[in-house]
Amino acid sequence: MRFLLYSLAIFLPVLAQEMPPAYVCGRAEAPIVIDGRGDDTAWQEVRELSPLRDIEGAAIPHRCRIKMLWDDDYLYILADMDEEHLWATLTEHDSVIYHDPDFEVFIDPDGDGLNYIELEINALNTVWDLFLARPYRFNDSNILHDWDIRGLKHAVNLRGSLNNPADTDDGWSVELAIPWSSITSHAHQPRRSQAPAPGTCMRFNFSRVNWQVRPAPGSPSGYEKLPVPESNHVWAPTGKVNIHLPEHWGRIIFSNQPGSTWVAAPPAPEDTARLALYRILNTQLAHRGRHGTFAKEIPLPDGVQMSFAAPDFFVLTTTCRHSGTHMRLDCEGHFYATAPESRRPELYLWVHGNKERSDEEWGELFHGYAQAGISTLIIDGSAAQLKKLVPLVRAEGMKAFAWLWALNRPGDETALLHPEWYAVNAEGKSCHEPQHRPFVDYYQFLCPNNKQVREHLLQQVRTMAAIPGLSGIQVDYMRLPDAELPHALWQKYGLNMSTPAPAFDYCHCSTCRQEFSNNSSQKDWREFRLQSVADLFNELAAEIRSHGLVAACAVFPSPELASRMVHQDWSRFHADLVLPMTYHSFYGKPAGWAASISREAQQQTQGRLPMVPGVHLPDFSAEELPAHLEQLRATGVPGIGIFSSDELTSEHLEALRLMSR
């Protein structure tokens, strides 16, 4: 028990904040003119980064929209900010710009927490650019104030009047083109002065500093600052009012796809263990600050070693149990990570949270899952139940996703009051009517085009997103009822589904028919429904991401199969993670089918979506499970899902535990 308390003391401060955010930066498809406006064609369809948060982690009103693009010569950044009072006073290059309201960019090209670039710009287009060899927490941070980003192009555009308290302004935008020669020639990049190779990951942060002011006629800006601290709104919160903690910065992954294409960032399971190393380093630096020396003994989390080469020099090492990545951090801040030859996939487990268990019983279960190398639990249950369970999951060092049923909502009391919300088949029969539901009574599908349904589901997302400590939301049943059933299930339901049947063809409700006829650009009825389902998911996913959460979706085995069977073309989904239900027994196939359909799905989506194929546990004994996981792992997927906790035996857990070593 003493050990458990120690490990909690180390882990809780890390777990109190979310993992660093990530963004995939696509290529610019057309030239960009740096005029601060961002009205170039190239910017139009580009996705925004996740919203800024307070630097200590709290959500704030979304008032800063950031986009990124790149080409062979430049990295492009566009930031558009709402602002009621535009003011700025500093006009001299390399002034301390954050004394004015500003926008800031931080770039750590090789992500080692050292040798990074800082750029600040105000509404007068004045720039402060500098290079930091080490963050301030070390005694010799070695800051090059005179260093300049050579060839930097920068412009601002004001939507309002500068330094005029008499009116209310709209905001301002910043547009930057940073030459790669400035970014990659100053860090430990193997390729110097060049654009990064596609797939390269760099650590970034963005910050917006604002001051509370009141009108002050006669002062240079027309305003004076109130005697309160500035606000710091950042992309990747550091948990402290200090942006110079680069270990918390977010990941930017450079992709060869056009900026308008949806590409999800691959998960980084090793971030948890990496941050744990930095937490110990910071504790030791604080100890040296107070006592003059590092502590010889310090409680360490499970799996972390600290070795002293000299009284004033130690090295921390650990291996991420999810990815197998070996990490090393020394007391001078040098960080090295060695990826294993083949990355170990993360394990996800679906958990039925609506069970009568005490906190102790849940805690014991979760402890067993964590010991078996499971990294994420996807939990079914009410918001109240999840509020209780999420802290217990996180205390074991795992992530928790809420498991949200979307278009199929059995027993939804609000929905049942609205018969017009339900999906209708080609014979005009509604899922609202118990005698007309397809296959099973719990098939109570709603219509993807009904506006009230959309609002109802958005509300479900918001309720889940408010649960403290949640890492993501996995949307399930993001589809219409099965127009086609897998062969192996025909017998179960006494059906022959070899030809399409109107009774299983949804949604023909009046809303959908009306919507289809209103939209003359939609020629094809089937295509219209595929897009309706995708549009609804993308709306829910945007809401999920606006809360800083991972937007995941449970899907059928491949986009092609899913489109045909359940009107779910998930190649159009803007998901951060998809979990295909690659359950071979449902399709009457051999176990090897799961790996081959996963490869097909990767080809159909061109690797744009991180895939976590699923294992249907009743199909595998504890002896058979490792070989099946190895087969899936060989497809290069970042994770594997296990369905479900109910069928997970202690023998299964032991087999997983042996594999994760």
Ligand SMILES: [Zn+2]
């Ligand atoms: Zn409908």
